[in-house]
Amino acid sequence: MTDTMPSNAELEAIRPPRSQWWDVWDQFKTHKGALLGAGFFVLVILAVVAGPFLWHIDPTYIDIRARNQGPSLAHPFGTDQLGRDTFARMLAGGRVSVAVGVTAMLLSLVLGTAVGVLAGYFKRLDGPLMRLTDLFLALPLLPLLLVIIMLFRDTLRAAFGPEGGIFILIVFVIGITSWMQTARIVRGDVLALKEREFVLAARSIGTPPRRMIRRHILPNVLSPIMVSATLGIANAIITESALSFLGLGFPSDFPTWGRLLFDATDYLQQYPERVLWPGLAISLTVLSVNYIGDGLRDALDPRIRGR
Amino acid sequence: MNIRHLLLGAAASLALAPAAFAERGADGHVSIIYWQAPSILNPFLSGGTKDIEAASLVIEPLARYDQDGNMVPWLAEEIPTVENGGVASDLTSITWKLKPGLVWSDGSPVTAEDVKFTADYCMNEEMGCAQGSKFQGVKSVEVVDELTVKVTFEGPKPFPYGPFVGAQSPIIQKAQFENCTGAKAPSCTDANFGPIGTGPFRVTEFRPNDVIQMEANPNYRDPNKPAFATLTFKGGGDAAAAGRAVLETGEFDYAWNLQLAPDVLANMEAAGKGKVVAGFGTLVERIMVNLTDPSPNLPEGERSTRKHPHPFLSDPQVREALSLAIDRQLLTEIGYGQAGRPTCNVLPAPAIYASDVNDSCLVQDIERAKKILEADGWVDTNGDGVRERDGVELRILYQTSTNAVRQDFQALIKQWWAEIGVATELRNIDASVFFGGDPGSPDTFQKFYADVEMYANNFDGTDPEAYMANWRCDKIASPETQWQGENVPRFCNAAYDALTDAMARTASIEKRAELAKMMNDILMQNHIMIPLVDRGRVSAHSNTLGGVVLNTWDSELWNAADWYRIK
Numbered sequence: 001m002t003d004t005m006p007s008n009a010e011l012e013a014i015r016p017p018r019s020q021w022w023d024v025w026d027q028f029k030t031h032k033g034a035l036l037g038a039g040f041f042v043l044v045i046l047a048v049v050a051g052p053f054l055w056h057i058d059p060t061y062i063d064i065r066a067r068n069q070g071p072s073l074a075h076p077f078g079t080d081q082l083g084r085d086t087f088a089r090m091l092a093g094g095r096v097s098v099a100v101g102v103t104a105m106l107l108s109l110v111l112g113t114a115v116g117v118l119a120g121y122f123k124r125l126d127g128p129l130m131r132l133t134d135l136f137l138a139l140p141l142l143p144l145l146l147v148i149i150m151l152f153r154d155t156l157r158a159a160f161g162p163e164g165g166i167f168i169l170i171v172f173v174i175g176i177t178s179w180m181q182t183a184r185i186v187r188g189d190v191l192a193l194k195e196r197e198f199v200l201a202a203r204s205i206g207t208p209p210r211r212m213i214r215r216h217i218l219p220n221v222l223s224p225i226m227v228s229a230t231l232g233i234a235n236a237i238i239t240e241s242a243l244s245f246l247g248l249g250f251p252s253d254f255p256t257w258g259r260l261l262f263d264a265t266d267y268l269q270q271y272p273e274r275v276l277w278p279g280l281a282i283s284l285t286v287l288s289v290n291y292i293g294d295g296l297r298d299a300l301d302p303r304i305r306g307r
Numbered sequence: 308m309n310i311r312h313l314l315l316g317a318a319a320s321l322a323l324a325p326a327a328f329a330e331r332g333a334d335g336h337v338s339i340i341y342w343q344a345p346s347i348l349n350p351f352l353s354g355g356t357k358d359i360e361a362a363s364l365v366i367e368p369l370a371r372y373d374q375d376g377n378m379v380p381w382l383a384e385e386i387p388t389v390e391n392g393g394v395a396s397d398l399t400s401i402t403w404k405l406k407p408g409l410v411w412s413d414g415s416p417v418t419a420e421d422v423k424f425t426a427d428y429c430m431n432e433e434m435g436c437a438q439g440s441k442f443q444g445v446k447s448v449e450v451v452d453e454l455t456v457k458v459t460f461e462g463p464k465p466f467p468y469g470p471f472v473g474a475q476s477p478i479i480q481k482a483q484f485e486n487c488t489g490a491k492a493p494s495c496t497d498a499n500f501g502p503i504g505t506g507p508f509r510v511t512e513f514r515p516n517d518v519i520q521m522e523a524n525p526n527y528r529d530p531n532k533p534a535f536a537t538l539t540f541k542g543g544g545d546a547a548a549a550g551r552a553v554l555e556t557g558e559f560d561y562a563w564n565l566q567l568a569p570d571v572l573a574n575m576e577a578a579g580k581g582k583v584v585a586g587f588g589t590l591v592e593r594i595m596v597n598l599t600d601p602s603p604n605l606p607e608g609e610r611s612t613r614k615h616p617h618p619f620l621s622d623p624q625v626r627e628a629l630s631l632a633i634d635r636q637l638l639t640e641i642g643y644g645q646a647g648r649p650t651c652n653v654l655p656a657p658a659i660y661a662s663d664v665n666d667s668c669l670v671q672d673i674e675r676a677k678k679i680l681e682a683d684g685w686v687d688t689n690g691d692g693v694r695e696r697d698g699v700e701l702r703i704l705y706q707t708s709t710n711a712v713r714q715d716f717q718a719l720i721k722q723w724w725a726e727i728g729v730a731t732e733l734r735n736i737d738a739s740v741f742f743g744g745d746p747g748s749p750d751t752f753q754k755f756y757a758d759v760e761m762y763a764n765n766f767d768g769t770d771p772e773a774y775m776a777n778w779r780c781d782k783i784a785s786p787e788t789q790w791q792g793e794n795v796p797r798f799c800n801a802a803y804d805a806l807t808d809a810m811a812r813t814a815s816i817e818k819r820a821e822l823a824k825m826m827n828d829i830l831m832q833n834h835i836m837i838p839l840v841d842r843g844r845v846s847a848h849s850n851t852l853g854g855v856v857l858n859t860w861d862s863e864l865w866n867a868a869d870w871y872r873i874k
Binding site for chain 1: 568604641709719732748749750
């Protein structure tokens with residue numbers, strides 16, 4: 001009888017092997033807000049990526065007889081002042097806004113991490129790189145964007161078409177003006193890590209700096225990088241919205257969430273729902289991404305994890 | 308001014324006559340609201356429309372413009388012309404004759420001395436007269452006799468109706484302002500706040516930037532007018548509040564210049580207390596067509612200049628097709644409502660200058676536009692929905708200033724042009740940059756680094772001579788002129804230039820009108836610009852206020868003497 005009962009030692013052995021990422025997921029799951037946020041964000045991504053394949057109305061098609069309509073089966077979010085379907089415009093707009101957000105975030109992340117690690121690890125580079133960071137922090141985004149748009153618009157438009165050109169321009173500008181916080185945080189962490197025993201040990205066996213950074217430093221600063229990545233998405237979406245809101249950036253008939261919000265403000269009194277949709281989409285997406293960042297920070301920190 | 312116009316004017320005033328059967332002051336009180344408050348009642352010290360229009364109830368000019376932009380004699384007996392001898396044949400002087408028996412509201416007679424004094428008052432250099440432009444080129448003003456005054460100009464003046472015409476240069480009383488000339492002018496508060504005039508009302512109380520109380524002028528020249536005994540002129544607030552006060556609550560009888568969205572205005576009018584009235588001036592929203600190549604591949608300084616003709620817009624058939632594809636009626640309805648009307652002319656008013664031979668453009672005709680393009684060899688051979696010829700595709704960059712209505716127009720026009728096989732890329736530029744005129748910026752409307760652009764323009768006053776001369780060859784915006792100049796389509800036509808020269812030498816109003824119409828027709832039939840909407844001014848009056856004729860050429864209150872209460 002007792003033979004059929006597995007011993008304690010055997011139980012331990014049967015348990016599936018756990019990686020670090022399983023632990024992170026377990027911890028992440030305990031954060032309700034983060035879970036909800038992640039769910040919503042995935043939903044938004046699915047909607048904007050797959051939505052236009054399922055919802056066939058062209059977001060720029062003007063059906064002038066159907067203008068200023070409220071929600072109906074044909075137009076679930078109603079139509080705008082020219083009879084364009086608001087739902088289709090929300091999907092198309094979300095595609096651009098989210099794409100801008102993610103791409104600009106990646107760009108700023110790569111830049112910020114590179115500058116931060118280099119400045120933290122190599123003492124010689126620290127001064128110049130940090131002064132460069134200060135310089136960028138002092139740059140005002142909007143005037144800079146105006147100048148850049150004026151200088152490079154025609155060249156990029158010729159090379160990539162009107163929408164592609166502006167997309168590259170906006171992503172680039174948001175990317176190069178939002179990497180500084182990441183760089184500073186990463187540098188601080190790297191400075192602290194550099195003095196730790198395991199780094200000293202690695203260096204004493206002759207590990208070259210390239211491998212030191214890849215093997216020992218980067219994995220340990222992953223948690224602040226991940227967090228600033230999520231915050232970066234939110235920031236980029238908001239910046240793009242602000243630019244469209246000001247009437248800059250994409251052509252006026254090219255929907256983005258910010259542009260939809262901007263167009264709707266004129267009709268705030270008569271058709272308040274028109275401001276509501278893009279406003280809600282922007283705030284909820286940003287909020288959900290922020291929650292994901294919050295959850296990730298807790299989950300990625302081994303000292304908090306498991307408590 | 309021929310007899311026909313005088314008769315028309317007389318007929319118009321007869322049509323407004325019902326009030327004349329009532330006796331003066333019989334209709335009680337009338338209240339007017341302007342959402343900008345008057346701060347002075349002397350038009351020579353203020354350029355503000357609100358001040359000029361408030362003052363127009365009290366002081367009057369020798370002649371003014373009616374709702375069609377025609378001149379009608381007011382304090383003068385008739386409009387002087389070359390034919391009736393009022394204007395010298397060498398066009399260097401004009402002689403005005405006052406109506407006999409006119410008196411000021413204090414009972415003293417109006418004489419030629421008062422007219423001469425008005426000119427001297429405004430032409431005094433120490434004063435900085437706000438209406439100085441009206442007296443530009445005046446050499447002297449002399450009194451010929453008690454009722455006759457002669458204005459001499461420094462050179463020939465084909466359009467001599469600047470001084471003493473329109474609400475901007477009314478006649479003021481010499482006795483009242485005698486000690487207020489030159490630098491002392493602004494300090495005469497009593498006179499500036501309560502001028503003695505010949506108009507239907509006189510001021511009883513003036514509170515600057517707030518409210519004016521007036522009563523009927525006991526010495527007004529028509530013993531039965533005005534129908535109202537007292538008048539309140541309230542200033543301040545905003546256009547929406549003013550509109551509500553007349554259309555929704557009925558607190559006021561007349562509200563001026565309601566710049567509101569068409570559906571907002573329609574909602575207010577639906578309340579049933581009042582009526583919205585629109586008057587049309589010369590402000591035309593139009594698409595300018597670039598006849599030169601704006602390609603960014605050209606070197607700076609040659610881009611958008613006459614060195615390189617446009618690859619396809621230099622083809623008149625393409626321009627015609629673009630114009631035909633537009634539904635102006637719908638644009639007007641969506642963008643301006645009652646404050647706009649579709650137009651096919653860049654010079655839509657005054658009535659005598661408006662051509663009617665281009666009106667076929669009022670009807671959208673996509674099929675004909677397609678046929679024109681096809682006949683001209685523009686076909687879509689590669690199936691991308693865009694027509695091409697000899698490897699040149701009809702792809703247009705369409706720019707305008709950032710403004711909700713203009714962006715709606717862009718989206719609509721883009722769709723219509725797509726239907727005829729023309730691809731459009733939209734661009735909107737901040738208005739302060741677009742209209743800023745900075746030669747260093749690539750985005751100004753003069754530099755025109757796009758294929759077509761849209762904006763509105765008009766001219767001051769009723770005489771289109773200077774306006775039509777904008778499209779002469781020498782007015783082309785180019786690097787040589789530091790990108791200044793209103794000829795942004797880069798249009799150059801010797802016949803057109805000859806017409807503008809002829810207009811500068813012609814005095815007769817009829818001939819001038821003929822020339823202006825010919826110039827307008829050249830521009831329109833070549834489709835150098837595509838007019839869309841004639842934008843007007845909108846005001847509102849209560850359903851019980853009769854006799855209102857909205858006038859955009861003069862003060863809106865120009866015929867307040869004829870207003871009456873509908874019972």
